[in-house]
Amino acid sequence: MGFFLFLPMLLLAQIPRMEDALPYFRAQSTESNLVLLLLSIALNVVTVWGSTCVLLIAKRLLQAKAGRTRTSLRAVFAQAAPFFLPYLLTSILRGIIALLWGILFLLPIVGIIWQLAPAVLTAPTQESPATILPWLLILLIPLLAMIASLVRTAFSPVLILQEAIAYRPALRKSSQMIRKRFWPILLQLAVLVLLLYVPAQLLILASQALLGSASSALAVLADILGSLASAIAGTLYLISLTLLYDRERPVPFVSN
Numbered sequence: 001m002g003f004f005l006f007l008p009m010l011l012l013a014q015i016p017r018m019e020d021a022l023p024y025f026r027a028q029s030t031e032s033n034l035v036l037l038l039l040s041i042a043l044n045v046v047t048v049w050g051s052t053c054v055l056l057i058a059k060r061l062l063q064a065k066a067g068r069t070r071t072s073l074r075a076v077f078a079q080a081a082p083f084f085l086p087y088l089l090t091s092i093l094r095g096i097i098a099l100l101w102g103i104l105f106l107l108p109i110v111g112i113i114w115q116l117a118p119a120v121l122t123a124p125t126q127e128s129p130a131t132i133l134p135w136l137l138i139l140l141i142p143l144l145a146m147i148a149s150l151v152r153t154a155f156s157p158v159l160i161l162q163e164a165i166a167y168r169p170a171l172r173k174s175s176q177m178i179r180k181r182f183w184p185i186l187l188q189l190a191v192l193v194l195l196l197y198v199p200a201q202l203l204i205l206a207s208q209a210l211l212g213s214a215s216s217a218l219a220v221l222a223d224i225l226g227s228l229a230s231a232i233a234g235t236l237y238l239i240s241l242t243l244l245y246d247r248e249r250p251v252p253f254v255s256n
Helices: 003-013 015-021 030-064 073-116 118-122 129-152 156-162 167-179 182-211 216-248
Strands: none
Touching: 003 015, 003 030, 003 216, 015 030, 015 216, 030 073, 030 156, 030 216, 073 129, 073 156, 073 167, 129 167, 129 182, 156 167, 156 216, 167 182, 167 216, 182 216
């Protein structure tokens, strides 16, 4: 299943190397930068499609209870196609809503600090608790609000595949499911991130540090290792999220 994420991630990792290796991209012209931007967007879109395929396979694992059904890659891509656009747009909407929550908490904090201690915002930053603490509050509280929004809507990708709902209805139902068990689900999601993404990022940093500046073949090997680690982490996270959703839903999964 990690194949659906591995290939586009590996190609994305090659874009910086294309800038260094190919004269067309080394020129840093407007046209070449536009080509790189479009290529990055296209590969990210393919990655989203890959995530949709992984969620579709996770749905079948719930249906079969042991993954006994087998389907070709072509069939998985075709069957995931109707869910791709709702998944993409719902993810964008989810990010926008989280950003708005952050801004909603940021503006009052800035206003309060401006009224009580305007010198803190206008004075040069100094390494003392009196000047650093207000800036930490300015950044930390909106960040926590954004994280809380993302946690409340964490089930929305699964709902798109499991219940064929998207956009605001998917975000709303996810919030309803998680509201009463916010802290336990937050803890479980945090553990998943620590167990999956942190080791993957450490492997990426280590491979880039050891092989990234070596010959081109070893640099590509570092990209392969990093992309493989990210793909495995992303695949296991989506499967775990599906299993967590199935455990938290009020009725057991019934296959269609």
